[in-house]
Amino acid sequence: MEILFCVYAFIFGLCFGSFLNVVVLRGFSGESIVLPPSKCPHCKHKLAWYDNIPVLSFLILLGKCRYCKQKISIQYPIVELATGLLFLGLFYKFGLSLNFVFCAIAACLFVVMAVCDIKEKVIFEIHAYLLALLGLIYNFFNIPAETLAKVHFSLFGQMITINQSFIYSVLGLIAGVIIMEGLARIPKFFIGKRAFGEGDSYIAGALGAFFGLPNLIVILILSVLFQSLIVLPMYFYKLFKAKDFKLLSALILLFAMVILFKIGDYAGVFESTGFYFFSVVLLVLIGLYCCKRIFCSVKTENNPTYLPFGPALLLAAVVVMFV
Numbered sequence: 001m002e003i004l005f006c007v008y009a010f011i012f013g014l015c016f017g018s019f020l021n022v023v024v025l026r027g028f029s030g031e032s033i034v035l036p037p038s039k040c041p042h043c044k045h046k047l048a049w050y051d052n053i054p055v056l057s058f059l060i061l062l063g064k065c066r067y068c069k070q071k072i073s074i075q076y077p078i079v080e081l082a083t084g085l086l087f088l089g090l091f092y093k094f095g096l097s098l099n100f101v102f103c104a105i106a107a108c109l110f111v112v113m114a115v116c117d118i119k120e121k122v123i124f125e126i127h128a129y130l131l132a133l134l135g136l137i138y139n140f141f142n143i144p145a146e147t148l149a150k151v152h153f154s155l156f157g158q159m160i161t162i163n164q165s166f167i168y169s170v171l172g173l174i175a176g177v178i179i180m181e182g183l184a185r186i187p188k189f190f191i192g193k194r195a196f197g198e199g200d201s202y203i204a205g206a207l208g209a210f211f212g213l214p215n216l217i218v219i220l221i222l223s224v225l226f227q228s229l230i231v232l233p234m235y236f237y238k239l240f241k242a243k244d245f246k247l248l249s250a251l252i253l254l255f256a257m258v259i260l261f262k263i264g265d266y267a268g269v270f271e272s273t274g275f276y277f278f279s280v281v282l283l284v285l286i287g288l289y290c291c292k293r294i295f296c297s298v299k300t301e302n303n304p305t306y307l308p309f310g311p312a313l314l315l316a317a318v319v320v321m322f323v
């Protein structure tokens with residue numbers, strides 16, 4: 001019986017994913033979400049219901065439009081499958097509950113924002129506002145119920161009691177925006193431009209409102225980790241192609257030293273304080289050298305490799321949602 005319900009949740013998610021594709025597509029074209037029936041973006045032929053079955057239609061048609069044989073974007077089945085899996089996982093975790101409903105809606109917004117960011121490098125503010133509002137309501141009624149603590153205070157002589165989770169939610173919203181804006185603006189002092197766009201501040205604020213301040217910190221740390229896993233190899237490859245071997249070797253040396261340092265620390269090599277101090281100074285010096293060269297290269301570069309940070313934030317949010 002339980003398995004049957006999980007299958008329903010998965011299929012429900014697939015259908016929602018199909019709808020999210022329409023939301024993304026029409027978000028860019030400005031068309032209404034409900035009114036015009038789906039059509040092929042190439043030949044504009046109206047699509048029949050059997051061309052719109054999530055994932056299956058894509059597989060049966062071998063990823064090509066039935067009418068004009070143009071390729072259908074792989075984005076469609078991926079979004080459907082991702083939404084299906086998210087719904088399945090959330091249903092498995094929460095069962096049919098308010099928690100499931102709120103997290104499923106949030107997951108839909110994650111998917112839409114991630115796709116918009118990857119596809120066009122845009123975050124629509126409305127999606128972030130919706131997520132923030134959802135998060136404030138979710139925590140106002142303490143639906144996550146991670147803590148049952150309440151906060152009492154008096155306002156105009158009235159005793160007011162609110163859930164602690166709501167305080168965390170408001171703090172998370174403020175902190176998300178301030179932290180990301182701060183990080184984005186630091187490079188302005190050095191290279192005269194922001195590190196990333198305002199979209200990431202919107203996402204971080206909205207995630208803060210949904211998950212609360214303590215979880216937001218975890219999400220931020222995780223997202224940096226995810227982003228590094230993708231960006232670092234790309235950056236190394238770029239340096240290699242640009243033949244910037246000075247910076248490349250300095251960076252490799254830095255990483256090797258950090259790893260050695262960690263291993264040494266673990267194995268208890270640093271018994272003498274002098275040796276420990278010497279290692280730290282060496283590490284900092286190489287780090288500073290790398291920073292200097294990176295700043296110089298970014299300053300002279302017209303077209304730096306830009307990778308949106310939003311998807312990493314949203315991926316981290318999904319991980320925190322399930323853990």
Ligand SMILES: [Zn+2]
Pocket residue numbers: 040041042043044045065066067068069070
């Ligand atoms: Zn077509």
